[in-house]
Amino acid sequence: MQVGLVHFLSLAAILFGIGLYGVLTRRNAIGILMCIELMFNAVNINFITFAKFITPEKLTGQVFAVFVIVIAAAEATVGLAIVILIYRNFKDVFIDRMNIMKW
Amino acid sequence: MLEGSTAIAFYIIAFVVILSAIAVVTLKNIFHAALFLVLTLFAVAALYILLSAEFLAAVQVLIYVGAISILMIFAVMLTAQLTNYNIKQTNEQSLPALLISICFVAVTIFAIATNHKLGGFPLAESTEVAxxxxxxxxxxxxxxxxxxxxxxxxxxxxxxxxxxxxxxxxx
Amino acid sequence: MESFSFPILTLMIFIPIIGMLILAFLKQSQLLAIRTVSTVFSGIPLVLAVILLANYDPGGGFQFVEKVSWIPALNIHYFLGADGISVPMLMLTALLSFISIIASFGITHRAKEYFVFFLLLEVGMMGVFAALDFFLFYVFWEIMLVPMYFLIGIWGGPRKIYAAIKFFLYTLFGSIFMLVGILILYFSSVDPSTGAHIYTLDLTILAQMAQNGNGLFLREGLQLLVWMFFFIAFAIKVPVWPFHTWLPDAHVEAPTAVSVILAGVLLKMGIYGLLRISFPILPYGTDYFSTFLAVLGVIGIIYGALVSMAQKDLKKLVAYSSVSHMGYCLLGMSVFSHFGQEFIVGISGAMFQMISHGLITGALFLLVGVIYDRAHTREIAAFGGLWTKVPVYGSLMTFFCMASLGLPGLSGFISEFLVFVGGFAKYKVLTGIAVLGVVLTAGYFLRMIQKVFLGQFNIKWSDLTEINFREIFTVTPLAILTLLIGIYPKVLSYMIDDTLGDLSNSIINGVNIVKGILG
Amino acid sequence: MNIRLDLMIPELFLFCWAIVVLTADLFFIKEKKNILLYMSQFGFLAAAALVIFTPTGPYEMAFKWMFINDPFASFFKIVILLAGFMAVSSSYEAVQKSIEHKGEFFGLVIMSAVGMMFLVSSGELVSLYVALELSTIPLFILTAFQKRYLKSSEAGLKYLILGAFSSALLLYGISFMYGMTGTTVLIAGSINILQYSNSMHFGLVMALALVVAGLGFKLALVPFHMWAPDVYEGAPTPITSYLSVASKAAGLGALVRIIYGFFTVGTASDYWGLLIAILAAMAMIVGNVAAILQSNIKRMLAYSSIAQAGYILVGFVAASQLGLSGISIYIFAYLFANMGAFAVVVAVGHKLNSDKIEDYAGMARRSPLIAGSMTVFLLSLAGIPPTAGFIAKYKVFMAAIENGTLLWLVMIAVATTVVSIFYYARVIKEMFITEREVAANPEGRWILSSPITIAILVGLLGTLIIGIFPQPFLELASTVTQSFVY
Known part of the structure; x- marks a missing residue:
């Protein structure tokens, strides 16, 4: 039993796909943010896999993953701040209105 | 290439990642979904260790699990009275969304595999991280x-x- | 080229802008000042146009040339010049603009804006007739759209907004095709003598290139495509049937003076564009489509005349008669073949028709405006026996109707005669049908005169006042010129004959070369 | 490694200036906070001046490929800074009325501009992504800045979610770009690809699709545009204008860097031309048609800017010197016209408390300056001479026709231009032709604050000067593209 590049990348693709499904179907803003975090994780798996299999001597992919994590944290913070603002001022988290697939 | 016990570990972790991720996107209770998000993030951290990225695994646990998910859970609880079980958490587009996602995954995996077969990824000779x-x-x-x-x-x-x-x- | 150091064309084009700026500082209520300023600043171009005419040398090609590099990055020049085709048009534009400004003294609602837009319109019109760079031509062509949109939209009749936007969209639709054609031309242009790519939009160089047939300028199919692009733009402006549907709406809704400009100048731009651009630059395409042009022209003549007959509204009648009359221009121009002399006859017929239609129809619109101001209706059936009441008005109206239907001795006759002589050499059947149009024209004009001025006097109009001095003043110059050209056509033909001769030669060269190369 | 901090002086200055503005906020009492606005105006102008004096060239790099100060970057920086200047200038009324935290407002606008400046300068994927996020995260916040308006908060959340989602797509694509080349430097990557040019590059095409989708969301290209009207409507109007110009310009800069820098070799270059051409056609059609249906002027301008992005992409597809300089001049023209139009929307919105197009009725009487300027801006957006928009459209169409195979795209562009006149003319009609008096505004003439008047006048002058004397701007635009080789 061997596990190589393609296995990791496929796992990342599946995770990304699951996140995509969630973004398209969730109606709660927080729920969508959680699904987006799944997608970011898929991206990071990709980066770290490539860092190991393509450039083990340089680790650029790992550096990239660090930045992605930090920025994901910043985005989540701002997003939740807005959610809280909306909840406090308007008593609502847009369960009905946050709908990505609304064209 | 990972072989033997690490390969088995990969499959176990992959199984956990996929199942818990599916739980995150499908569970009706948003609080439970957030808990499964934590599980997914832990599993991904384990994956990083397999990929000899110990530091990243630690960062993952500290920032993702420790900060982001907690923030999410906090927000979920704060707005809890609105997120009761009676409100539907998904829209009516789950079927097209499912199709889109499955197509996306299939195409992506196909492209990855084909690209790999044709030598599109310039693999390093050794995967030992220096x-x-x-x-x-x-x-x-x-x-x-x-x-x-x-x-x-x-x-x-x-x-x-x-x-x-x-x-x-x-x- | 004769050197004429004084930048007369630039002044003619841009002097109205000074008027606009002065107007901008006047108050809406200072009607007298507004009128004076606009009269003066449309009068100066008229004076300049007379000077232009006096200094014009018929055999001298392009004159009064001004060429300054404008956008070197795109090889575009500020390039003005006038030849036998543009000088009469500039004269006509200056005259009709001046007359229209005077005829607009009745406008009191938002008068300041009205005259600002009118002067801007004059800038665009003058520019189109003087530009010798295609880019510049296009810029002026488009500049006219905006003031025209406002003039119809603000001061028009009940359906003004519909008419204004329809005019805007139609014309823009055409001109944007022209833009694509311009760009294709730009990339196809080569040096006339060496055949190397030079990327120019200089109309004189482009024409020369076509005449030399250098490097088979524009591949055959592309030339036809570009020709169609230009044709759509010009045909909408003319308007050629079936692109004419904007015209009745615009004419009926527009205020009197705007109708005058529309009929007298704007419609001519289409014909002018064909003569200035399509004919010399795309001779092969013109030759290829000449029968098509003739057929559309004849359809226009007959269709316009028939629809005119059915009109109950005086202004609509005149508007549709324009469609019919512009058809003569097309027919005259389409005599496009190796018979050199007939071509010149036909095309000078078209030139004559442009000028005389500008004079006559302009005057007719003014006169329709005169009666509308008094009666507040334009319905033909509402009048009757007006001759006894307003004899001066009646005789002026009759005079111009006679001119329009081609009574010998007036300018309309000359132009139609030339068109038929030229046309008969190539299209015997079509010209025969077109002659029928003259009969129809006579029919609807005579019927109109009879219904309005003769017969039972309608006592409803017993306090109708006679045409006043200002109104007579506006139509008199038009009447004199109509008569002058009718009696002594050489006043016009001496200006245009040489230019048309050159044009004809160059086109025949171009066609023969292309045909020779294509086998 | 050569660390050329002198190349980054404008960015460093602007960041410090953001801190200065944030700090100054503490020292001014509520009534004096207008000073912050003037300070921000100064910051943008000073930074623009610094950009002009900073050495530029294809190899003027600091931190290797992470910061390239080529003429292309300088040009986009000028656009971004001018857009920032005009957005700040037009925010006077909005800030007075509905913005609580003024220092933070201006500070975040400036920081976002810093991010955009880094974005257009980066030739490396890590710095590109980080700069992209620095430019957008402040915008999420600024969109939600009118805390008392539900629409604003809703727009902020929607923008954030779409922004994060598109970042994920973009990153996924970037990860494959990295995986296939082993480097995050764009130029080095494209060289590495050449070594494997015998393969079919499935991964490359997939990466391309993901990157285009990710950036497509940021640029509001059809079909990734559905967030734009809601966000444009909900955001404070000055921020809307900033979004529609600065962030679009910066995103476009990033798209040019990635596509022209990376995807120019191998089989991928065969695909992106058609892909982007289709995106351009869809943007022009959908944007223009949807704009007709709008009754809110902000939404109308949102759809109009979706369409404008389509016209810019026409120049992009041409993939030539002419095309790139066409893009540059188009952005410049779009900057003045769109910022000007939004400044007018701010002014009118402030006076009438309405963004409805029908409430523009009779504007010509109330303020000839506003009505006349708005007319010029709209005509420029529609591409009628003698405005900047005409020169820009001319240049872009020119590039596409030179290409030879894009006549179909030009015909679509031309046809949709005619459609666009329909909705632009509707606003002009309301302002000039409709004579219904609006009771909400009994006062006769309007007097505007000086900052917003400056914004409108800058827009007006820019639009007319580029329209009538385009030569220097065209020269500038052609120097911009010299660092790209085809």
């Missing part, structure tokens, strides 16, 4: 990637200011 990878990473961040590092610090400052202004209760 030296102590945490120290190496630190050097990279502080030397080659100092500019994005500084830009990210500006970004964090902006996000901080913004989050405070937005979430602050005005008189």
């Amino acid at each position: 030296g102590s990878n945490t120290a190496h990473l630190g050097q990279l961040l502080m030397r080659d990637f100092i500019l994005p590092f500084e830009v990210v610090s500006v970004l964090l400052l902006a996000a901080l200011i913004g989050a405070i202004v937005i979430a602050k209760r005005d008189k």
